[in-house]
Amino acid sequence: xxxxxxxxxxxxxxxxxxxxxxxxxxxxxxxxxxxxxxxxxxxxxxxxxxxxxxxxxxxxxxxxxxxxxxxxxxxxxxxxxxxxxxxxxxxxxxxxxxxxxxxxxxxxxxxxxxxxxxxxxxxxxxxxxxxxxxxxxxxxxxxxxxxxxxxxxxxxxxxxxxxxxxxxxxxxxxxxxxxxxxxxxxxxxxxxxxxxxxxxxxxxxxxxxxxxxxxxxxxxxxxxxxxxxxxxxxxxxxxxxxxxxxxxxxxxxxxxxxxxxxxxxxxxxxxxxxxxxxxxxxxxxxxxxxxxxxxxxxxxxxxxxxxxxxxxxxxxxxxxxxxxxxxxxxxxxxxxxx
Ligand SMILES: C[S@@+](CC[C@H](N)C(=O)[O-])C[C@H]1O[C@@H](n2cnc3c(N)ncnc32)[C@H](O)[C@@H]1O
Numbered sequence: 001x002x003x004x005x006x007x008x009x010x011x012x013x014x015x016x017x018x019x020x021x022x023x024x025x026x027x028x029x030x031x032x033x034x035x036x037x038x039x040x041x042x043x044x045x046x047x048x049x050x051x052x053x054x055x056x057x058x059x060x061x062x063x064x065x066x067x068x069x070x071x072x073x074x075x076x077x078x079x080x081x082x083x084x085x086x087x088x089x090x091x092x093x094x095x096x097x098x099x100x101x102x103x104x105x106x107x108x109x110x111x112x113x114x115x116x117x118x119x120x121x122x123x124x125x126x127x128x129x130x131x132x133x134x135x136x137x138x139x140x141x142x143x144x145x146x147x148x149x150x151x152x153x154x155x156x157x158x159x160x161x162x163x164x165x166x167x168x169x170x171x172x173x174x175x176x177x178x179x180x181x182x183x184x185x186x187x188x189x190x191x192x193x194x195x196x197x198x199x200x201x202x203x204x205x206x207x208x209x210x211x212x213x214x215x216x217x218x219x220x221x222x223x224x225x226x227x228x229x230x231x232x233x234x235x236x237x238x239x240x241x242x243x244x245x246x247x248x249x250x251x252x253x254x255x256x257x258x259x260x261x262x263x264x265x266x267x268x269x270x271x272x273x274x275x276x277x278x279x280x281x282x283x284x285x286x287x288x289x290x291x292x293x294x295x296x297x298x299x300x301x302x303x304x305x306x307x308x309x310x311x312x313x314x315x316x317x318x319x320x321x322x323x324x325x326x327x328x329x330x331x332x333x334x335x336x337x338x
Contacts, residue, residue, distance in 0.1 A: 016104075018066045022085045022097040024059055025068065027130045031078065031086045039075040087137065095141035098134045105131065106295035119300045122245070126197070136175025136203050139241070144177050147270075150325055152185060157236060157266040157334050162186035166235030169194070169260070171224045172242025176204030176217065183213045193219045194228065225249050225256070233262045240270040243309065244301045254316035261337040267313070273324065273331035274303040285327045306331035 025031045029049050034040060037048065042057035049056075060076050063069045068082035078086075087094040102125070109124050126132045152158055161168060165188040170179050173193030182189050195201055204219040222228045224239075224246050237257055246253055257267050272289050275281060281290045293303045306322045313320035313335035320335040 016100060019097045019100040020104075021059070021062045021066050022068065022093070023101040023130075025063060025082075026085060026087055026094050026097055027134060030056070030059065030063075031068070031082055032088065034069070034076065034078050035083065035086055039072065039077045041075045045076070091145075092141060094134075095138045098131065098138040099142070102128075102131050102135070102138070103291065103295070106298060107291075109298055110295055113298055119298055122196070122299050124298050126199075132199060133203075136177070136200055139174055140177035143240070144181055146325060146330065147178065148181050148185070151270070151323070151330075151332055152181070154325075155268065155323055155332055155334060157268055158182060158186060161235045161266065162188045164235070165189075167191065167232055168236040168238065169230065169234045170238045170240070172196070172239055172245060173204060173219065174200050174240075176200075176208055176219055178238060178240055179204075179217050180208060180211055180213060183208075183216050184211075190216045191218070192230065193217065194222045194224065195219070196221065196223050225252060230260055234260055234265055235262055236266045236268060237261060238268045238270070241272070243269050243271055244296065244304055245299070247301065247304060250312050254312050254318070257335075258316050258318060258337055263337060265337045267318070267335040267337075269309055269331075269333045269335070271306070271309065271331055271333075272303050273329055274305045275328075276305065283327075285329055289329060306333055309333045 028051055030045065033045060033048050037044070040048070042060045043053050045051075045060070046053040046056040060069060063082070064071055064076065066081075067079055068085060069076040070079050083089060084093045085097065086092060105128050106124070113119065125135070168179065168182055168189050168191040170176070170191065170193040173179065173195045176193045179191040179193050182191065193201075193204055195204070198221050201219045201221045205214075208214055208217040208219065220228070224242065237260060261267065272292065274289070274293070275286060280286060289303060296302055306324070309331070310320045310322060310333060313333065316335075318335040318337060320333050323332040323334070324330070325332065
């Protein structure tokens with residue numbers, strides 16, 4: 001094996017260690033606390049966050065090594081990189097660290113389940129108590145900027161629904177960021193988000209309240225395929241990275257979506273766009289998608305091609321239009337109840 005190949009893989013390993021150290025600091029509030037305190041030693045930092053001092057002391061050494069912290073007379077402060085890991089800063093690097101740790105967990109599970117073929121489902125994502133509270137914020141950090149800056153202006157359905165004071169529903173809403181982004185941009189919209197995971201709904205309600213949208217946005221726990229009641233027929237039903245979770249029930253889902261829409265209403269699906277040829281997975285922008293597809297298998301899912309989604313709309317009697325973003329890797333498919 002060549003030395004340069006070894007060096008390349010050592011650099012990969014060091015990159016993942018850097019993100020693992022960051023993850024510990026993010027989920028235990030260390031970056032934010034150091035920002036507030038300015039300079040602190042490990043004992044004061046541990047006391048402030050009610051953490052174990054010996055663990056915090058070792059984390060400070062590791063965070064110093066990876067240049068998240070500087071040190072003076074035994075007291076630490078954040079470097080520029082450390083500041084960038086604070087979850088509350090704009091464009092925070094937090095989603096990258098959380099995503100990497102979730103990836104490590106899912107890879108370990110895939111390695112074990114491959115021996116038996118077991119596919120336990122969604123609950124595997126939620127197994128780690130430190131990761132799951134960050135799941136919604138990770139997705140928001142990764143995808144809200146693309147939605148707000150690029151997708152919203154390019155897809156006319158949103159503005160049209162806003163123009164007649166419409167009702168938007170988000171199925172599999174996570175922490176509710178998508179409806180919050182719509183409410184911010186479109187003052188006449190009101191909405192309902194539904195998710196099967198109680199932690200997501202609790203976060204969605206809290207965040208909507210904090211942004212002053214409690215009167216316009218409602219969040220309920222429930223299953224996308226169950227018989228839940230909408231207060232009125234929807235003008236727009238969105239599903240973001242949720243369709244692939246229920247794709248095996250598409251024969252039931254698509255007619256159900258149509259029946260929940262007003263005449264002329266829209267279904268707006270956003271999914272990673274699985275490429276038509278395997279060779280395209282080698283592109284750096286798609287390697288992450290290939291890894292996600294491997295770990296989705298644990299949950300009983302696989303990633304979809306935009307054309308498959310268009311075909312499902314067609315089968316339900318709905319014409320659909322495809323919008324591609326991010327090098328064609330993100331597909332928004334808009335079906336209409338004509
Ligand atoms: C990848 S996350 C996407 C979350 C959110 N739409 C976003 O873009 O951030 C998929 C979401 O779908 C939810 N979900 C999956 N299957 C579901 C089902 N059958 N009923 C309700 N929610 C479901 C999960 O709880 C999870 O929050």
